[in-house]
Amino acid sequence: MSAGYRPEGLVSGDDPERPDGDSTDTTRPTAQAPAPGPVGFGPVAWLRWTWRQLTSMRVALLLLLLLAVVALPGTFFPQRPQDPARVAQYYLDNPSLAPVLERWGLFDVFASPWFSAVYLLLFLSLVGCIVPRSLDHIKALRRPPPAAPSRFTRFPVRDAFASPVARDEAVATATTALKGYRLRRTDGADGAVTTLSAERGYTRESGNIVFHLALVGLLIAVGYGTFVHYRGQVIVVEGDTFANSQVQYDSFESGPWFDEGGLEPFRMRLDRFTSAFDEVSGQAADFRAEVTVTEPDGDEQPETIRVNHPLRTGGASVYLMGNGFAPDVTVTDAEGNVGFSGPVPFVIVDQATYDSRGVIKVPDTQVGDQIGLSGVFLPTAVVDPASDTAFSISPEPNEPLLVLDVWYGNLGLDDGVPQNVYQLDTQAMQQVRAPGPDGEDAPVRVVVAPGQTVDLPDGLGTITFNDLPRYVGLDLRYDPTLPWVLTFALLALAGLSASLFLPRRRVFVRIGQDEGGRTVVTAAALARGDDPGLERELTRVLEPLRPAVGKTDQDRMNQETGQAPDRQQDEGARRG
């Protein structure tokens, strides 16, 4: 496409006068046709030239496009912050490609240097653009509207007629009709001609500036948030209490400026967890955790946490992110000493049936080896004797059953290496096996239901299934910038709406007299941007001045049937 190609009248280059005069010319940087290179030599000239380029509309546009493009790889490749497991899988599937992608930051696009570079440049451009514009706009707000040009012939929307209204009265009438406009009245030297310059809709430009500045505010607020936030995850079993301190979390992550002392020391007890499922589809219908929160001042408060309804406390929010069963078991050693007792959270592997996996570690045996039990918990168990398998058919605890493999040896807990509580480190352990019904060596399984006590094989001890409390996975987040982020976002929305939908208009009305002493009205109107109502507005302003016969019935009819916009549309070359 050839440079400067402009389909008919989209932007008329020969505007009689830009509605915003020289003060807020939107296309200023490019409109003055930037020099192809810096004027003169030396670093200052170069800097100035670079800055002018950067703050031009064309570069802003290109940067916006670039931003859209560089965001896309974030959906093509798995992203580590969102889904580390899939990144690991990608490494397995594409062992040669993955490290290359890693080097280019493609597994963490939104923290990559190139993504950051694009948006930072864009915002730099934005600031460079919007600051001078704001200053200009503030000046424009203080100035009266510009004087009217001497002739209106080049305005696309204009009118001229002889009015039956006396000259002075006509001026007064027009002034009244222009209520809400900022006015500048110019009386001709001989007092015969009065010109009214009127302008309204400064809010349009204000809105545009608010919008752009709000985006800057948004970026700063979001950025600050990443520095001071914290996030911790913890599992709490019914009846247990969680205290808000870093050591209590199962996992904890925070920004570099986060102050550990800033954790508000509230405590929270999980009293009860309930779930409901749709009877037909089996889909989860409701989860709720009833908790008692103890504020630092000792104030106790019952609260409920649900999905979509986090608990707000101590500046932090507590989200219900997961749940499951934590069978309460007691395991004794060969001599009957209690080696472990308490609830053990099992992780759900199938959301539809709550088939759950878990591990019971029994470190405190007094005789013999340490014991490890790993296996499944089934809320509504069905045992298929033919295949000797068991599975769950419902997430509700109708027929709870633990099915466990048995290991003995060294759990490896004393090495000082942190262990995954859901996995058994079987390096130094042995599994109890025995010949199965078909004579082949197979793992020995222990099956235990609530209330039962079952002997472990090989005389290792016993396991008792005492109770079936539930647990919840909680996510605590603290980000003090949330209200700011929201405020800036809403400001941006408001500014944007103002800037797109509020018309900015100038109306010029000149009232004089011809040789015969008749009042002569000439008028023109101009809008910034696209303004379908401009012609109607001029008609409205001039209405009281118009001769009664000058207004044809056809006109009236058109207005009443709302045909006016259609007519506007035909007015091909109005300013776009």
Place this chain on the structure above:
Amino acid sequence: MAELGQISLYLVTAAMTAYLIATIAFAIDFSRLAADRPSRVSRTADARELVSAGVADAPVVAARPVADAPLPPVRRAAAIGQSTFTVAVLMLVAGVVTRGFAAGRVPWANMYEFTTVSVVVASVVFLGIQRRRDVRFLGTFISLFALLALFLALAVLYTDPTAVQPALQSYWLVIHVAIATSGMGVFAVAATVSGLQLAKDRAIGRGTQGRILSSLPTSADLERLAFRINAVGFVLWTFVLISGAIWAEHAWGRYWGWDAKEVWSFVIWVVYAAYLHARSTRGWEGRRAAWFSVAGFASILINYYVVNLFVNSLHSYSGV
């Protein structure tokens, strides 16, 4: 409840039939347009010249070039198209409402339902503009779009009406998703207009404007129309991002997490921001800007069909 769901299905199928008839009727009208209508461009231009010559400082008749233009010819096919189109929308609205009752919640919680609501919105936007000015030339495209979208919805995306999972049980579902679906409908209309503008522009560039294209409004008119619709769409989409972030904060504990769906919604927003910028950047107005409008809608379609169906995302509420 099952019967209501069935009734809803019948209504949607009936609406599709009506859309089909509307498509045909509008298409017939469209193909006849050129024969009946004098070119608007030249008429306007003539009028303008007249006015320029007339207005000196002396009182003359105002610059109202086309007020006395002859009444447009009666377009029977278009009238049939418009009434069947209206019937189609009414039936579709009824289908959406009964679906809502069948599921016992707002009827926009999975892809099948989003599609039906989007089609309603696009249709209503079309009818709304049509009330103020004659845009029946869009009818063929809008009803064809409706037909295709509904067909896809029924053939690929259909799910039975059921309650929704806890993450979706929120009044934000009502707000956020309603605005998102509306935004898609609004952008669809704008993209259609921009597409016509591009077709027309291209034909003019080659000097071979066919009968049909020459009967359309000027590119400038199409451009302005597309802009007005896109401006509304952009404000809606901005609100979609904000309300989505608020909802995500409630449901997932973070307001923005660069989930696939969020990335694409962001990309869409940036593309339309670029569109608005392009309109006021010298050398980028007109045809190039129109490409942005089309690209924006293409991103919407990708975000809708590709991301929902093929990408692993937290927003896996497609129900398929």
